[in-house]
Amino acid sequence: MSEPLLETKNVRFRYERNSPDVLNDVTISFGKNVKTAILGANGAGKSTLFSILNALRKPDSGEVLYNGSPLSYRRRDIRKMRSEVSILFQNPNDMLFRPIVEQDVAFGPENMKLPRDEVQKRVDDALFAVGMSEFRKSPTMKLSYGQRKRITLAGVLAMQPKVLIMDEPTAGLDPQMACEVMEIAEQLHRSGVTVIMSSHDTDLTYSWADEIHVMRHGSCVYSGESEPFYSDKVEVYLSGLMPPASFLMNEGLSGIGTVTREPFPRTQCQMSAKIGGSKTGKFGTLHIVQVSDDTDIDALMNDYGDMTSGIYGMSARRAQDHSKAKIDFFYNGPENCTMKCLSGNDAVLFCDPLMVESARASADFVCNNGYADVQIDVRDCSRTT
Known part of the structure; x- marks a missing residue:
């Protein structure tokens, strides 16, 4: 504690x-x-x-x-x-x-x-x-x-x-x-x-x-x-409150035997993986790319082609601010990119180095609990301009 x-x-x-x-x-x-x-x-x-x-x-x-x-x-x-x-x-x-x-x-x-x-x-x-x-x-x-x-x-x-x-x-x-x-x-x-x-x-x-x-x-x-x-x-x-939607859904599904009660999913992405993951049985790779304020995201995007992309954290937002790269997810990037991986697609998340652990939290949850086999590739480009 x-x-x-x-x-x-x-x-x-x-x-x-x-x-x-x-x-x-x-x-x-x-x-x-x-x-x-x-x-x-x-x-x-x-x-x-x-x-x-x-x-x-x-x-x-x-x-x-x-x-x-x-x-x-x-x-x-x-x-x-x-x-x-x-x-x-x-x-x-x-x-x-x-x-x-x-x-x-x-x-x-x-x-x-x-x-x-x-x-x-x-x-x-x-x-x-x-x-x-x-x-x-x-x-x-x-x-x-x-x-x-x-x-x-x-x-x-x-x-x-x-x-x-x-x-x-x-x-x-x-x-x-x-x-x-x-x-x-x-x-x-x-x-x-x-x-x-x-x-x-x-x-x-x-x-x-x-x-x-x-x-x-x-x-x-x-x-x-x-x-x-x-x-x-x-x-x-x-207390005048309502339980979170993901908690209620988990309670309902565990009550009818669809899923076990624990572990508790706390996000939509985690809930989706617990329910079923990918229908094809194929999962994508989550590429987490650490960037600094002046990293050239345009150049990095050449390595990832048309892959679904997101940004997360302050240095990633600064780097994207002077980039022309097409970014799919400006908000809630880690969850959205992980959801893409659950559907069998690869995704790249440009991330502040401080935020890597947070960025991979949902992917770690689904993998550690055996719900999906999402590969996580962390690349440090925070010193690359």
Whole structure:
């Protein structure tokens, strides 16, 4: 088990003296570099818990620990803690501080007293990460809700935190941007950042999170892996949630004897392989090609012909940005490319070196459990320009 990085111990909080507790004796441990999801219905206390974790609010009783030490609420200590623990609010309007996009993204790094060149680099990288580089000179309040949400995410990324807390990060986003946000969250995790998020989307969190904590009426009623919680229909119902679609399908198919209950598939690709894999009995090869920002993808595509292609991770997106190569899957590349392999076709995935383990996760699942014989070929072209 990973060592705790953030902890709450018996935390209670109410907004007004005579009002009921919003948080009631909440004890939760967030492991270092563990992908954690906080689940619960509206009003369960998720957002209030996040504000406590970031020291925006002080608990009425109990304590918050960061790196094993009780949180101090002295101004200097709070400033240092917030430079390492960043929070992304659900409503982007709560996080816009300046009128122009690039100025707003620079707000955090400038307050950290970083050199101007470093601030500029962080702004450039963050805007590219969220697909908003072309809007850098735009007025923030003339952007759409989804675009403003991207800008606030860029502002948080520019801080380069050690812990990123995201409150409903995909709410109000189109499906493609939601995929991008989850890809960013995965890349941050792979780079050593501890990512904590809340969401109503159990399909999304089921495919991503290592651990879940379920909030109900201000109390934490469950902590642990996803499957034991979703197996308890009463607890799921009382918590105002629905089990993920892949979990329900697996339960239904195992109930009629079509498949065994375990292992649990967490994605559509894994579920498809468990049900049947390739009807022809032939499986393709997943070529994972590691690339750097300036790798020539056009030249590499000559090695893979008309093969189905995808991109995954920040360096792959930068490399593709100056490429004319035809890319089939800009979003959810690993799952889509693995699905192609299950149908007997080869696929190539241009991938950030940090993301290789994530890129091969579904292919490893189907192979390790004997559902399909997808070959995985990893090639390092990250130094090739």
